[in-house]
Amino acid sequence: MELLERFINYVKIDTQSDEESVTTPSTMKQYDLLNLLKKELEELGVKAEIDQYGRLYAKVNGNPKLDTIGFCSHVDTALECSGKNVNPQVIRNYDLKDISLGKSGLYLSIKEFNKLKELKGKTLITTDGTTLLGADDKAGVAIIMTALEKYLTLDENQRHPMAILFTPDEEIGRGPEHFDPVKYGAKYAYTIDGADPKYISIENFNAKSALVEVKGKAIHPGDAKNKMVNAITVLNEFINNLPKDMVPEKTELREGFNHITSISGSVEEAKATYILRNHDMDILNKQVEDFETAKEKTMQKFPQSSITLTFKDQYRNMKEVIDKCPEVTRKAEEAYKKVGINFEYEPTRGGTDGATFSFLGTPCPNLGTGSYNHHGKFEFACLEEMEQMVDLIIAIIRED
Ligand SMILES: [Zn+2]
Structure with missing residues (x-):
């Protein structure tokens, strides 16, 4: 045929x-x-x-x-x-x-x-x-x-x-x-x-996923001064502490990225999911370190919150x-x-x-x-x- x-x-x-x-x-x-x-x-x-x-x-x-x-x-x-x-x-x-x-x-x-x-x-x-x-x-x-x-x-x-x-x-x-x-x-x-x-x-890419979970502290907003820890604000800070240019819309060829794929939350807790991609496994591991660094920086500013990072290997x-x-x-x-x-x-x-x-x-x-x-x-x-x-x-x- x-x-x-x-x-x-x-x-x-x-x-x-x-x-x-x-x-x-x-x-x-x-x-x-x-x-x-x-x-x-x-x-x-x-x-x-x-x-x-x-x-x-x-x-x-x-x-x-x-x-x-x-x-x-x-x-x-x-x-x-x-x-x-x-x-x-x-x-x-x-x-x-x-x-x-x-x-x-x-x-x-x-x-x-x-x-x-x-x-x-x-x-x-x-x-x-x-x-x-x-x-x-x-x-x-x-x-x-x-x-x-x-x-x-x-x-x-x-x-x-x-x-x-x-x-x-x-x-x-x-x-x-x-x-x-x-x-x-x-x-x-x-x-x-x-x-x-x-x-x-x-x-092809090496691939990991990351789940970022933030815990805050909910208080009546009228009575919140110096007490409330808003998980959404903390998560926003975390996102801003990650490298700004390492995203799909600013990378090509052999450049890897961290791509935020979903976000949800309330004052009490908030979470975001990411996919991390790089052809080079060493750089991908460095991207994981960037997440740890962003967490530390964020925690310094919001010591009363907690942030949990969970990474999963996807493909290699x-x-x-x-x-x-x-x-x-x-x-x-x-x-x-x-x-x-x-x-x-x-x-x-x-x-x-x-x-x-x-x-x-x-x-x-x-x-x-x-x-x-x-x-x-x-x-x-x-x-x-x-x-x-x-x-x-x-x-x-x-x-x-
Ligand atoms: Zn196909």
Whole structure:
């Protein structure tokens, strides 16, 4: 099947995950795509298994002397925007003009979305302005399935054994749950879940969360002089004692941040939640110290209050695992050269499922999909870039 046809078929299936759900996978409709993929794999003669947690594993034989290489992507779509009744538009021979998104009145503007300037003459797939597209990550799924079809035409001695994994619930952070590296059987793998094909990501943030709890002392406000300790005022002071510029809206690239995500309180008690992020674990630990320092400073001013800090580890930068498996980057670099893409390493400013797979035993960098503006109505994909990614997978897995 052609890549475009596959991609359109997949995006039309609603597979949105659900944060509130306690089931695994979080929504049963993700099986609509998982079961279709299983059927398509079996039609290609590839044995596939969907386990009790909705993870699809498949394996294809190659030269047994070569390492098994894995590829993975996720079937669910983001929560920010509807993924129901996706009605993709295909624009051929793109002419560098703004693109009207159906009857919605919305436009993909070339001024706003710079990437479009590079795509003259290409085939673009957009939304009709009423839903997301779901290229995140059905572009990845379609790329892997198309690459597999090509892979099967290679001589068995010439190819690495291939392992495929499609997961649900990536968008709600549960993708790597129940991941079984032994069942997967890959020495190393690649998630196909990024944007621009030219970026390889072998780094993601180290991540912690912090809970700040303040206790004050409530007194009738008419009678409060020198007695009341207002927890809200104390928390405000604490917030102001943290570094001012280390916030998401003022950082980029490899700069980390402390991001306040919620605040609530009364005179008696107040609390705030934070996420702390940095590619460098030493600096992340320094950020924790900054919280301790802010606490001390605040307590000096409000000695009658109490502040409790609770930190939790969330995820880690996969680089430390990837560095121990140099083949995974060497293989990717060689493949990029073969296909003729000038690649760059770009650290991910977030977490990836691949980071968790890495720590569970399968080193797993993240590669692009040729799709952009994920999680919203302006999402689009470029067919030629998706095709490049198919070629890249073949270049990785083929041994000449
Ligand atoms: Zn994704």
